[in-house]
Amino acid sequence: MIHYILQTIAFQLLFLVVYDLFLKKETFFTWNRIYLLATPILSFLLPLFKIEAFRKAIPEQYLVQLPEVVVGGESAQKAIALNSVNISGTTTSFLTISEILQALWLFGMVVALLLFGLKLFKFYKLKKSGVSKKAGKLNIIQLPKGNSAFSFFNTVFLGSGLSEKHQKTILLHEQVHAAQKHTADLLFFEALRILCWFNPLVYVFQKRMTELQEFVADSCVIQQQNRKTYYEGLLSQVFQTHDISFTNTFFNQSLFKKRIVMLQKAKSKKIFQLKYLLLVPVVCGMLFYTSCTQETGVGDENASLTQKIADLQADIESKEMSKEERQAFINMVQKTLSLKDENNKIIIDKNGVVTSIAREETNTGNGDVPFAAIDKVPTYPGCEGMSNKEAKDCMAKKIQQFVASNFNTKVADKANLTGKQRIFVQFKIDKQGNVADARARGPHPDLETEALRVVNTMPKMQPGEQDGEKVGVLYSLPILFMVEE
Structure with a gap:
């Protein structure tokens, strides 16, 4: 079992290295989203496969x-x-x-589950503290204090301190998150964090997914709004954020620079999609390793x-x-x-x-x-x-x-x-x-x-x-x- 866990972590690390070196800066957002969701699952499955043709070679x-x-x-x-x-x-x-080790793993899972429960309780308290209203398919919760802005599925939380102009931009942004079910992606990684609480790479995967989701929403909003105006909207206020890892936070200060850089980036050429073929030798190498080791x-x-x-x-x-x-x-x-x-x-x-x-x-x-x-x-x-x-x-x-x-x-x-x-x-x-x-x-x-x-x-x-x-x-x-x- 320990060998299986070590293989899983090693494969996840290799997948992340490939993503950061070759795919992260490309504008193939849909493909990158599939990559970030599929590769953690692959890392769990690949150690289970044994190809006899590889094994006989050793x-x-x-x-x-x-x-x-x-x-x-x-x-x-x-x-x-x-x-x-x-x-x-x-x-x-x-x-x-x-x-x-099994007892320690179960204890860590219980602690991680309790922490997730605290996040849900915090989210529930925020929802109860605000005033709810409808805006199309979105359920908007107006928070009484602060300049917060984040979403959970079709529910968008907006601080009362935000101007009407900023609220309009934020709603366009959060509509993309809601339409593309981005919260489901983050909940998937929350489940992995509970199951594999000891694995730091799961947290890295979730962070990469959060960045990607903001790039996706920005790219959609910029098609409906002036680019300069959107930049000014991102930079014009000091924002507060709520640390709930499964929500899509609009005003994440650590992401501002990356979001602006990605907005300025030209659309990637289709020929660069060939980079995804790097997965073929990477996966083959992993299968060779798992097949030829006991x-x-x-x-x-x-x-x-x-x-x-x-x-x-x-x-x-x-x-x-x-x-x-x-x-x-x-x-x-x-x-x-x-x-x-x-x-x-x-x-x-x-x-x-x-x-x-x-x-x-x-x-x-x-x-x-x-x-x-x-x-x-x-x-x-x-x-x-x-x-x-x-x-x-x-x-x-x-x-x-x-x-x-x-x-x-x-x-x-x-x-x-x-x-x-x-x-x-x-x-x-x-x-x-x-x-x-x-x-x-x-x-x-x-x-x-x-x-x-x-x-x-x-x-x-x-x-x-x-x-x-x-x-x-x-x-x-x-x-x-x-x-x-």
């Missing part, structure tokens, strides 16, 4: 869980056999991060689950478990994976040891193959000429030996560490057979640094292959560092 990466590497003295390794874990006694946190939230859950399994694996392997207990553990893990994501596949050997976890598409016709069925797995030096299963087992043993023999155990002395220390490392064997994108998570930065150093010094390997194409393969490697006391 080689699939596979994830395999390596057995845990035990680092430490001989007595420390023997201590593992005496240690056990009570699975049924484990506890979970009261609230997950996801639940906390959901971060899913990836994080997979990584977390892998690490939890790896964390338990060393203890479970050494624990004397009955057949029923071991089968119950296998069923628990398989059920957990199916609840998290139906597209996950877990491979457990007869002893209950997790050997790999892979992403597998439900559509078997798309050519994606999990690690367990990859044509040729990455091959560690010295493991050449073996079957896939033998090569995987050989590679796991070689990596265990390499890490155990190269890990600097003196790092514990510098960090003053004692007891069990677990480090989780993820790395990729890329299409060239090199170790890449290594990441580590551990209880101390020095342990993370040492784990990354060891993993990055592993020798070059033969890359994995699928359907004759070299592919990247992700590995998750848990390291258990037993510190002698």
